[in-house]
Amino acid sequence: MAHALDGTVAVVTGASSGIGRATALLLATNGAKVAAVARRADRLAELVGEIEGAGGAALAIEADIADASQAAFAIQRTIEFFGRLDTLVNNAGVMLLGPASDADPADWQRMIDLNISGLMLSTRAALPHLAAAASSDPRHVADIVNISSTAGRVARSGAAVYAATKFAVGAFSEALRQEVTQQHVRVSIVEPGRTATELASHNKPAIVEMINTAFKMDDPLQAEDIADAVHYIVSRPRHVAINEILVRPTEQQY
Numbered sequence: 001m002a003h004a005l006d007g008t009v010a011v012v013t014g015a016s017s018g019i020g021r022a023t024a025l026l027l028a029t030n031g032a033k034v035a036a037v038a039r040r041a042d043r044l045a046e047l048v049g050e051i052e053g054a055g056g057a058a059l060a061i062e063a064d065i066a067d068a069s070q071a072a073f074a075i076q077r078t079i080e081f082f083g084r085l086d087t088l089v090n091n092a093g094v095m096l097l098g099p100a101s102d103a104d105p106a107d108w109q110r111m112i113d114l115n116i117s118g119l120m121l122s123t124r125a126a127l128p129h130l131a132a133a134a135s136s137d138p139r140h141v142a143d144i145v146n147i148s149s150t151a152g153r154v155a156r157s158g159a160a161v162y163a164a165t166k167f168a169v170g171a172f173s174e175a176l177r178q179e180v181t182q183q184h185v186r187v188s189i190v191e192p193g194r195t196a197t198e199l200a201s202h203n204k205p206a207i208v209e210m211i212n213t214a215f216k217m218d219d220p221l222q223a224e225d226i227a228d229a230v231h232y233i234v235s236r237p238r239h240v241a242i243n244e245i246l247v248r249p250t251e252q253q254y
């Protein structure tokens with residue numbers, strides 16, 4: 001059976017859990033060969049096994065995207081192994097919350113290095129390969145999908161630097177979109193609301209409690225809901241660019 005992404009190759013950063021894992025699986029189910037990038041090699045190996053077990057093709061790339069040379073390596077390794085790159089999903093991210101006055105500046109730097117610099121450097125390394133894919137079969141179009149957040153639209157108390165990193169993703173994405181769209185490289189952002197993943201668990205227990213109170217809801221989004229939005233973007237016909245999708249759980253007010 002033919003699939004929308006047959007003959008294409010996707011890189012998904014942060015593929016070892018949550019939204020990235022669900023996205024890698026869905027793109028693979030729809031015909032893409034997937035390079036799955038993250039630091040936890042055991043999780044990536046399990047994901048690759050699952051994709052291959054279902055008849056797909058995948059490659060695990062252990063890399064710290066916050067490190068410029070490793071971000072470039074992840075793209076290079078994909079090209080060496082699969083020979084092309086059609087879709088880059090910049091998903092790897094970290095969210096360390098709390099009042100700015102109490103924050104550890106090292107936590108701020110972690111978010112800046114991954115959510116902004118890592119995303120930009122992965123993109124820069126990928127651009128020539130995406131442009132090549134956009135001028136060749138099978139689709140004559142390529143995609144960069146950047147995972148932002150509702151925090152990239154509305155800054156909230158306790159999330160100053162996380163929101164700043166996601167606003168930066170929006171600014172970078174829009175300027176880049178203008179630069180590359182005439183080469184048929186589409187640039188999109190997806191802005192999830194609360195999604196049930198490991199993301200909040202990297203905070204101190206008191207902050208986890210604060211997040212659970214501020215975003216108390218019975219029915220948050222699942223990682224698969226965001227994967228679905230990414231798949232929608234990358235499976236549009238060549239002349240349709242979905243530049244932005246905001247997805248909140250129905251219960252989420254802000």
Ligand SMILES: NC(=O)c1ccc[n+]([C@@H]2O[C@H](COP(=O)([O-])OP(=O)(O)OC[C@H]3O[C@@H](n4cnc5c(N)ncnc54)[C@H](OP(=O)(O)O)[C@@H]3O)[C@@H](O)[C@H]2O)c1
Binds near residue numbers: 066199
């Ligand atoms: N969950 C939400 O409510 C929500 C809402 C809005 C936006 N988002 C965004 O969605 C994206 C995915 O988050 P998630 O919710 O799926 O959380 P998650 O389950 O914690 O996933 C984060 C992923 O990023 C990877 N990662 C972290 N540091 C990395 C590094 N230095 N280098 C490479 N990979 C790294 C992690 O893998 P390793 O630890 O194995 O490296 C993991 O695969 C993030 O950009 C986040 O800001 C999430």
